[in-house]
Amino acid sequence: xxxxxxxxxxxxxxxxxxxxxxxxxxxxxxxxxxxxxxxxxxxxxxxxxxxxxxxxxxxxxxxxxxxxxxxxxxxxxxxxxxxxxxxxxxxxxxxxxxxxxxxxxxxxxxxxxxxxxxxxxxxxxxxxxxxxxxxxxxxxxxxxxxxxxxxxxxxxxxxxxxxxxxxxxxxxxxxxxxxxxxxxxxxxxxxxxxxxxxx
Amino acid sequence: xxxxxxxxxxxxxxxxxxxxxxxxxxxxxxxxxxxxxxxxxxxxxxxxxxxxxxxxxxxxxxxxxxxxxxxxxxxxxxxxxxxxxxxxxxxxxxxxxxxxxxx
Numbered sequence: 334x335x336x337x338x339x340x341x342x343x344x345x346x347x348x349x350x351x352x353x354x355x356x357x358x359x360x361x362x363x364x365x366x367x368x369x370x371x372x373x374x375x376x377x378x379x380x381x382x383x384x385x386x387x388x389x390x391x392x393x394x395x396x397x398x399x400x401x402x403x404x405x406x407x408x409x410x411x412x413x414x415x416x417x418x419x420x421x422x423x424x425x426x427x428x429x430x431x432x433x434x435x436x437x438x439x440x441x442x443x444x445x446x447x448x449x450x451x452x453x454x455x456x457x458x459x460x461x462x463x464x465x466x467x468x469x470x471x472x473x474x475x476x477x478x479x480x481x482x483x484x485x486x487x488x489x490x491x492x493x494x495x496x497x498x499x500x501x502x503x504x505x506x507x508x509x510x511x512x513x514x515x516x517x518x519x520x521x522x523x524x525x526x527x528x529x530x531x532x
Numbered sequence: 533x534x535x536x537x538x539x540x541x542x543x544x545x546x547x548x549x550x551x552x553x554x555x556x557x558x559x560x561x562x563x564x565x566x567x568x569x570x571x572x573x574x575x576x577x578x579x580x581x582x583x584x585x586x587x588x589x590x591x592x593x594x595x596x597x598x599x600x601x602x603x604x605x606x607x608x609x610x611x612x613x614x615x616x617x618x619x620x621x622x623x624x625x626x627x628x629x630x631x632x633x634x635x
Contacts, residue, residue, distance in 0.1 A: 386540070398605055399569070403605055410565075433552075441545055444545035445545055485602045
């Protein structure tokens with residue numbers, strides 16, 4: 334990035350405030366639709382941080398994949414399970430919430446102290462930042478990360494087939510009740526409903 | 533005053549903790565999936581910080597982040613399909629009532 338140091342720090346601060354605020358909104362708001370839109374805000378501010386970290390390609394991929402695909406998918410799921418149900422009150426639920434909050438704050442304290450006391454082996458920044466990250470990422474993808482790249486394509490195919498099979502609505506047509514005439518072309522298998530009705 | 537690695541890591545740690553809090557305490561199943569996305573984004577932020585500050589020439593961390601984004605998209609699709617299937621079976625999306633595996 335060719336920005337001045339102060340501009341970078343200030344924009345990083347603004348973006349991290351946006352990230353934390355929208356993430357808290359996602360978790361704490363009671364309306365699930367607001368949460369879904371705030372999740373889009375989280376993704377967009379994180380892609381801004383990626384741009385500050387000299388990663389233009391991943392920032393674009395973040396917006397395309399997360400805001401364009403995942404967030405829209407979540408909105409569709411909210412529409413499909415369109416149910417405003419009032420969850421039944423559970424006894425001693427606040428104990429669980431308080432314990433979880435305590436564990437999360439403790440985890441954050443642990444991680445921050447670890448981050449602050451570890452001597453990181455910071456590499457010297459090159460004078461000219463990498464001009465074309467897409468070329469470098471492409472070289473990595475087709476040389477030393479070739480096997481994970483190909484496996485990722487198989488994974489996407491598996492996820493697509495699995496999602497279709499899981500979300501498909503099983504449609505059993507209303508068949509006539511009388512005994513079908515057994516011909517040479519009749520299959521030995523029958524739908525489960527017919528067998529149950531014969532008993 | 534430079535942009536430092538520690539800022540990125542602390543921001544990612546905070547995002548991760550918020551995600552874990554939402555993952556455990558939320559009762560809407562779709563919100564649980566959103567919290568998982570927050571966790572994956574926190575890890576991605578870590579990877580990008582390390583890629584920029586520890587390996588600014590090779591940028592292997594960005595390649596890792598691209599793979600994490602791929603896996604996250606696949607996970608979201610399958611997870612939402614599972615939630616739809618459970619919703620059709622149990623007619624609820626309350627996480628407290630998904631007790632089919634309780635012994």
